[in-house]
Amino acid sequence: MLRTAVNGLKSGDINAVSLYTHDGIELVKGKAEISTGIIDRLKRFNISFIYKKDNSINISMLYDRNIIAGLHKVLSCFIESNGNNAEILKRYNNEEVKEFLRVNNEFGTGIAYGHIMRFYAEKMAEMLGGRKNVIYDFVDYRRKDNYLIFHMINTCCMCMAAAANMGLDKETIIDAGIGTMLYDFKMKTMPFSYKNSALNKEESEKVKEHTVLGYEYLRSVYGIPSRSSAIAVQHHERHDGSGYPKNLSGNEILLLSRIAAVCDVYDSMTSERQHRAAYNPEDAWDYIRTNSGVIFDPEAAAAFLKTVPRFMPGDIVELACGKHAVVSENYPEKPENPDIILIEKTGENDIIVLKIEKKSEKVAAEGGFQIVRTTGKIR
Numbered sequence: 001m002l003r004t005a006v007n008g009l010k011s012g013d014i015n016a017v018s019l020y021t022h023d024g025i026e027l028v029k030g031k032a033e034i035s036t037g038i039i040d041r042l043k044r045f046n047i048s049f050i051y052k053k054d055n056s057i058n059i060s061m062l063y064d065r066n067i068i069a070g071l072h073k074v075l076s077c078f079i080e081s082n083g084n085n086a087e088i089l090k091r092y093n094n095e096e097v098k099e100f101l102r103v104n105n106e107f108g109t110g111i112a113y114g115h116i117m118r119f120y121a122e123k124m125a126e127m128l129g130g131r132k133n134v135i136y137d138f139v140d141y142r143r144k145d146n147y148l149i150f151h152m153i154n155t156c157c158m159c160m161a162a163a164a165n166m167g168l169d170k171e172t173i174i175d176a177g178i179g180t181m182l183y184d185f186k187m188k189t190m191p192f193s194y195k196n197s198a199l200n201k202e203e204s205e206k207v208k209e210h211t212v213l214g215y216e217y218l219r220s221v222y223g224i225p226s227r228s229s230a231i232a233v234q235h236h237e238r239h240d241g242s243g244y245p246k247n248l249s250g251n252e253i254l255l256l257s258r259i260a261a262v263c264d265v266y267d268s269m270t271s272e273r274q275h276r277a278a279y280n281p282e283d284a285w286d287y288i289r290t291n292s293g294v295i296f297d298p299e300a301a302a303a304f305l306k307t308v309p310r311f312m313p314g315d316i317v318e319l320a321c322g323k324h325a326v327v328s329e330n331y332p333e334k335p336e337n338p339d340i341i342l343i344e345k346t347g348e349n350d351i352i353v354l355k356i357e358k359k360s361e362k363v364a365a366e367g368g369f370q371i372v373r374t375t376g377k378i379r
């Protein structure tokens with residue numbers, strides 16, 4: 001499947017991955033045929049790209065889309081009702097979760113959220129299957145006008161995968177998931193952080209409070225593990241002590257918070273925001289690598305760089321020989337050397353596939369197929 005700009009979609013294209021709104025309502029079904037009505041709907045919802053069916057591009061879909069949609073529903077309910085447990089039980093309608101709560105929630109509704117987050121984190125950990133070589137090369141769609149929920153879920157997906165690649169045990173991976181589902185949610189009380197221009201000094205100081213406020217709130221909701229809640233207060237701490245709120249450094253910052261810090265920055269950089277365009281994945285990846293051992297914990301950065309590859313399937317890249325190619329598949333053991341498909345552009349959105357190359361070192365050396373840089377946005 002291929003990441004495709006909504007502007008480049010044509011009637012008759014087949015959608016490959018189901019799309020949801022921030023609150024988990026299905027916007028376009030997987031396998032749906034694209035019509036002009038669907039294209040209009042995507043534009044109305046401010047969605048800039050989707051994945052369309054394309055057999056030459058392979059993406060690791062680590063997590064089940066139904067689970068991700070369920071997570072969207074729970075988080076939007078949590079944020080809108082300010083963590084009201086009665087509200088989630090009233091509004092939530094997933095039979096599997098209800099059964100889970102019936103078995104696990106002996107003490108009534110007071111601990112519903114902790115259990116529901118755990119339900120989703122356990123499902124996602126099961127999908128990782130105890131493997132140490134998972135790759136997350138799926139750029140989930142994001143909406144700049146509903147950034148927060150998409151941002152936390154994307155960060156959660158990457159953080160759990162990176163934790164798995166570090167060989168951490170299942171309970172730790174689950175706690176990483178529970179923490180990153182919620183860690184930034186107090187940003188909702190900082191509306192000026194989403195304004196169209198840079199923050200002034202007073203606003204920059206104020207926005208830092210989302211870390212402590214988030215932690216205090218999560219600690220008061222029974223069922224959220226302490227190392228999960230700690231991600232809320234520590235995800236802006238930096239390896240060299242330059243972060244906030246406490247200027248912690250090195251191992252003073254808990255391991256899960258160190259991993260979350262890397263994923264948080266990467267996802268924020270690759271998201272389109274009200275005040276700036278998105279960085280391309282390659283630039284964000286290079287930023288993490290450059291700052292490994294500086295502002296990011298080297299162990300966490302290394303796990304991230306192994307989990308999330310430098311180039312995403314569908315990226316158009318320029319090669320050392322001057323030709324262009326589309327990234328077609330990534331491998332965990334070589335996050336900087338994906339397979340590519342040589343292409344020739346014939347128009348704004350049209351390309352001719354020339355040759356599929358397994359980008360082995362030999363082929364790369366002979367053909368000058370080393371990737372120099374990403375040349376453009378998705379087509």
Ligand SMILES: [Fe+2]
Nearest residue numbers: 184210235236
């Ligand atoms: Fe934050």
